[in-house]
Amino acid sequence: MFRRLFWFAAGITAGVWATMKVNRAARRLTPDSLAATAADRAIEIGGRARQFAHDVREGMNRRELELNDALGLAEAPEAELPGQRSEIVYKQKEGH
Numbered sequence: 466m467f468r469r470l471f472w473f474a475a476g477i478t479a480g481v482w483a484t485m486k487v488n489r490a491a492r493r494l495t496p497d498s499l500a501a502t503a504a505d506r507a508i509e510i511g512g513r514a515r516q517f518a519h520d521v522r523e524g525m526n527r528r529e530l531e532l533n534d535a536l537g538l539a540e541a542p543e544a545e546l547p548g549q550r551s552e553i554v555y556k557q558k559e560g561h
Contacts, residue, residue: 492498533539
């Protein structure tokens with residue numbers, strides 16, 4: 466009698482566990498859940514890429530300073546980006 470009761474309870478427990486696993490897997494595979502997972506991963510990858518770019522930029526700057534020190538070069542003036550004008554250019558134009 467107790468053996469049958471034990472196996473009955475074990476069967477119910479196994480059935481509930483399997484049903485819960487199947488329901489979780491089904492919820493995970495819905496389109497909304499897949500889209501949310503993809504969006505989360507894309508955000509994570511974007512953050513890692515941004516951090517990588519920052520690390521590379523920092524390493525380049527550090528290496529450039531090391532090379533300038535090793536070669537005895539003075540720090541080069543900052544180059545103007547295309548479309549930028551210094552204040553001197555503006556003052557010259559205003560004077561004409």
